[in-house]
Amino acid sequence: MSANGSGIGASVKRKEDTRFLTGRGRYTDDINLPGQLYGYILRSPVAHADIGGIDTSAAAAAPGVHAIFTGSDMEGVGGIPTGWLIHSKDGEPMVEPGHPALALGKVRYVGDCVAIVVAETREQAKEAANLIDVDYQELPAVASIEAAEAEGAAQVFDEAPGNVCYDWEVGDRAATDAAFDEATHVVSIDVVNNRLIPNAIEPRAAIANYDPATGDYTLYTTSQNPHLIRLLLGAFVLGLPEHKLRIVAPDVGGGFGSKIPHYAEEAILTWTAGQLGRPVKWTCERIDAFKSDTHGRDHISTARLALDADGKFLGLHVSTKANLGAYLSTFATCVPTYLYGILFAGPYTTPAVYCEVKSFFTNTVPVDALRGAGRPEATYLLERLVEKAAVELGMDRVEIRRKNFIREFPYQTPVALQYDQGDYDATLDLALKASDWAGFEARRAESAARGKCRGIGISTFIEACGIAPSAVVGSLGARAGLYESGSVRVHPTGSVSVFTGTHSHGQGHETTFAQIVSDMLGVDFEAVDVVHGDSAKIPFGMGTYGSRSLAVGGTAIYLAVEKVIEKGKKIAAHLLEASVEDIEFENGSFTVAGTDRSKSLGEVALTAYVPHNYPEGLEPGLEETAFYDPLNFTFPAGTHVAEVEVDPETGEVEVVAVTGADDVGRIINPMIVDGQLHGGLAHGIGQALLEECLYQDDGQLQTGSYLDYTMPRAADLPSFNINHNTTLCTHNPLGVKGVGEVGSIGVPPAVINAVIDALRPLGVNDMAMPATSQKVWQAIQQAQG
Amino acid sequence: MPTVTMTVNGMERSGNVEGRTLLVEFLREHLGLTGTHVGCDTSQCGACVVHVNGTSVKSCTSLAAQADGAEVTTIEGLANGSDLHPMQEAFREHHGLQCGFCTPGMVMSAVDLANQNSDPSEHEVREWLEGNLCRCTGYHNIVKAVQAGAKAMGGGS
């Protein structure tokens, strides 16, 4: 590989940008099909009710209405499946209730799909929906974990006593108990990981079409993983064979996990289009997005850390309760388990770790992956607890971390993972220097002179990305593989099309993947285009989430390029009348080693497609596909430092500085990587200070619009100080790890640790996320008595 | 249905609309100008920002009828042929966009700021962008892009 102006390591400007900057992106709602009708989804206004009956007669008679379907119409259609089977401590499988696409007999959350109205126009469909008379016979609702587990609580599902879905564990409980027995110090903490609403700025949308002449269905949908949708929708819900169902996820305006799941609306739209034989389009209004896009986080945890007299960690015990919402969304069950419990070694040598997680059904929107998915929850708990241990033991909070760092790799943690590589001291040192940690007290004094309380907080963390390998995740309950596909098609005149099973909804794959291919093949960056998002064009792939695209999808492309080069060598050897073993490939040329005799990739490609003078027995064409199933997760790591200033009169917290020192593996495009870090940091700061989904006890959503749910704005954030220290992943050829979720994983505890550091002189020793002005003010009031 | 006529990106465009037709609906659905996006229903997100008579407004909170007779510029009308507008170029150069959905509104809002202030401070840019939400970029590179774009515009579009 050679670094050049557009190769690996260069901040190449993005291929995607011209269309997005000129208004020529093609998002789902921008697409219109001839003869299309508009669907409006009527949603439950109550959290829990029996449906006594649905009278659609007035709506059916309204202007422009073509059809109305309710749960009973779709009764024969399969329910919405979930993708991961968790087993409880006792070996029993989780409770897995059915999830009808349109509510059948019962609604279980505000926002549950009750009916679809199809009409000539959007407004007609919506107006007619308001005429549907649903007899909701309200039932008591459980809108929180506390309510769900209370004695005599209402049951979301009859088959889930106590509203428990599963009671899972990981780690060695006996060894952990033994560690506590020999501990000098035990530090405990209770934390809540606040529920978040993802809020990709593009609302979800879908257009379904059915061609009666061919029996082909097409669904355009705002998805991060079109093939996964095809698999779930085709095989599990509608019973359609793959060759009759095409899923297109065109330009998608952000996902953050909320566009992973297979949603009921996708099934309803596709089925409805089949019934009507006409395209049906649906675009979610923001007000409905708040109550139908999957939510994230929502944990209550208690944890204990055992330490010896020197502050060395001996054991960690974590008990968590997780809210899954009203139904099991696609990856809902694995987020608080296999993406959470196995993170608790963190960057530390804690020899005994045990984590148990009890998950509950509630009458709230289903909860699924959100940027980080499980790993932010684990990191927050661990880094709050480590910080608290330092304070309680009177240790320096940097030194307690350093004292416990893992330094020998590979490292087998007590909770299943094996870290292949890392250098946690390096990122810690880098962060301390870049944040001027040593100079903080002077800045604190300067703030104090202005009446402000300044604090600094740190978090040292690892994450686990590119969840794999398939056989292992399968043994843990995953119902899909977690490999990725890549195809590389060298055209007859040497330009290249790359087909990836990953999906870009902001990450810049069209640029990054083109850089890899351009670099490896020695072709012009402009001569490489990347195709994604259309199940009719790309090989079967698993899509984009969990920071997997480069480490898994990029590696598949890498391997496909290697196959192309291998084949090209055979063609070149024939043309050059040399032995294949003597052919070297570099900078786009196949050369006979030690000579100046060479053939360009273009010449070889043309020969592959015009095989007049061609090696005997070799297939024509120059196109290769690779499926890559990783050997292990990748393990990005880093240190984040946050500095805040609190206005003690109002409780307002201002983030004045954020420093990241990250090891994300080899960086293909530094500009894009830093952009991913910025976005994750903003999301993490949002969770720490601003964002919180709140429900009333009766299951009504209190934060149901941008008037009540605080999105981070430009003025809420500082510019970010990003630094890198790279160690290479040892088990993929590019040495890449992953970057999309780093910020949202690492920074929340740094921010809260900083807020507590700022407020400690006022007597405040704890703070829950989000540290809103009101909450901070109340904490100060309470501490001051 | 009343007829509205307005100059959109330099061309006179007319259409029959309902009273309730929003400007953004007229642009997207009547004129096929889908570069202007809808991200919310409470006038917060700013994905729909266009210029009406030279200043930035939220086209989801304007009636098409209110723009009757007006000069409207959308993201599609900003570039000069294949040459990007300096603000568009600055967003590209500084990676001020990721998924691209908030981008049209963000750019149109930024151009309005730059028309008034050719050298905005970081603080001024961040305050100005209160009405534009982005979930991807953390605003870091947007702020840099707006500052660079404003300078490149030199006080005028």
Place this chain on the structure above:
Amino acid sequence: MNDFTYHAPTSLDEALAALRGGGDGAKLIAGGHSLLPVMKLNLASPTDLVSLAGVPGLGDIADGGDSVTVGAMCRHAQVAGSAVVQARIPALAAMADGIGDAQVRNAGTIGGSVAHNDPAADYPAACVALGATIVTDRREIHSDDFFQGMFATALADDEVVTAVRFPVPARAAYAKFANPASKYAVAGVMVADGPAGVRVAVTGASGDGVFRVAEMEAALGASFSGEAVAGVAVSSDGMLSDTAAGADYRAHLVTVMAKRAVEACG
């Protein structure tokens, strides 16, 4: 949003005729930034909307010596950027510059804001603190009488605000604590030392809309300083309460914002 008939009159008389012709279902629309959001949520469903955009003479700002008159159709950005307002009542210009976001300021108008009387809007506090007079097509109404509780004003159904006249104060300032999500005022306090004496008017905090704080006004009359109001607590009775700010916190913020407004008066 339900459909309606849109009227674009070109004179005040035509506007009044259209308003009367539409009866109970008719509403005026200025910038539309208060009305359209509630219509989109079907919280208001007028049958007729009468636009004031084409009515001449409503968009001017005039310096009357001891007062400044702002036409009803003046946009918030126009007030914020007005040389007259900046010179004579800089607190008003600064307040207008802090309303909503840039696009709201480019569309929203002073007339629309005062006529709507949202309990979290900024203008009512400015009007009451400065002792402004609301000018309509038929009369003048002092702001003390104009604002009558949440979304309620002294306006008749067919009455049109044409201007707001602000007496020029000796000193004034506005301090706002905004809701972090909506950016509407949680507690916005305008303090003015003007012809009518010292006035402290609060918006955003009370369910009854804008109100004055007599105790603070008395304290400032005795000593115009931040410390004078810092110790004056406001009762949380009747304060709004939501997820961002409960009544106690709002009441506390009123005092803090009042202190900061006084200090900003210089």
